[in-house]
Amino acid sequence: MQFQAASDQALLVYLGEEIGAATHERVVRLLRLLQREPVKWLRNIQPAYCSLLITFDPAAVSHSEVQAKISDLEKHAKKLPAAKPRLVEVPVCYGGEFGPDLEWVAEQRGLTAEKVVELHIAQTYHAYFLGFAPGFAYLGDLPKEIAVPRLETPRKEVPAGSVGIAGRQTAIYPFETPGGWRLIGRTPLEIFQKEREPMGLIAVGDQVRFRPITRAEFLAAKRP
């Protein structure tokens, strides 16, 4: 475990150096412990692939005091029983107007569009963390065969529900926002709903699978 001051009010805790299940398991355990025993000076926790960003009240504690507390908690984290991951299934209509980059991805990787979809749905993804926008889950690991770089110039508007890929990651856009990932399909599901409990369809540590649906099924699911 390594520590690095990120700001005058924030400390980065690194639990490993490579993206993977083992390191992320440590991230999630420490996160759960911090959520379970909330400390007064704690203002925010932002998990990521290998790290947690801890924001605190500097009027109450210093970086070294936070570091000492986290080191102590981490010892207990190892004893915490592993959480059983939730499996979330996401129906997706691939290609066409919903996945405007599917053909491009296929061409880039020397595959057919069908093969790209087959590879995308073959994997069970791990939800590493949420960022970018409320409910936007970074899912990995995308099969190497369909890994492509982001757009050089992001789109100004990506429709809500769009399924994108970038590098070894895939994600679903919860809202209509700007976005630079390559879009291969769209889900009719509401990814983030403020009236729902929980608000986000996908949470940190969840397992996610994609299931292909037809355009007709997509439209039927969208109908109120």
Next chain:
Amino acid sequence: MSLLVVESAGLQTTVQDFGREGFGVLGVSASGAADAVALRLGNLLLENKPGAPALEMTLTGGTFLFPDGAVICLAGANFGAQSEGKALELWRPHAILPGQRVALGPTRDYARCYLCVAGGVGVVDFLGSASTHLLSGLGGWEGRALRKGDVLQIGKLEKNIRRKRLRPGILDTLKPEKKLRVTRGPQFDWFTPEAQRTLTGGDFAVSEESNRIGLRLDGPRLAAQVTTEMLSEGAPMGAIQVTPSGQAIVLFVEQQTTGGYPKIANVIGVDLHSVGQLRPRDTIRFEIVSLAKARELWIEQQELLRSEERLFV
């Protein structure tokens, strides 16, 4: 129930309070007033809670009708506010009679002016805060900037407002600055010695493409010497991240909660309100301070902001 009618909205007017910090796990950034110091003082002058929801106007204000009257206080930048032909001074309560309007124009100094009303602006909370998060369309008034014709509820006046004024000199102490103090970022060492020097020696200009999500800076490029791809990690508010082309971006209230660009520095807590008052084309500089110094300044500022005696006469 008292109302506020938007007759013209201005460039970008949103409902803001102190934000909803603490939901990083959901991917939700804090949002909240860009200049939390101005919001606090404006509210305290009305004997509101310091973080009562108010209208945050950006660069150009709007015109607002109060059919039932109100007591208001303008805080932050000077947008040349008037009511019925009479100029409205900043930083003091004004009684607006039923049917009167408050009209604001383009800024004369800084970027953001707060229109605080006694009793606050009433909207439905999202995750415990009234703040608007524009990117996701959540919080505030219908998750968006106000438009002509919007009718908002405001608090009913329940008490006489004690006439208090800011103590002379307070606005100088809390004045938004164009020299921002920073601490070293987690990837400071990834940058060349020249880039490290440029950060504190160079002039940077706030680009037109700046908003509540982040401020893009034009000016000297900051070159990294470590070019390995960074893993995305949590990024604090005020982080100065640098794109592969060397452009610096200051992450702000509606920031992405994580980022994959190296961070050379981070604006310190006491100077974040100054970031909220920067206008496009403003020239800014950075000064590195130690974590201990930043903490000392923070404790000092918090004590001042929480002391009625030191703020008001």
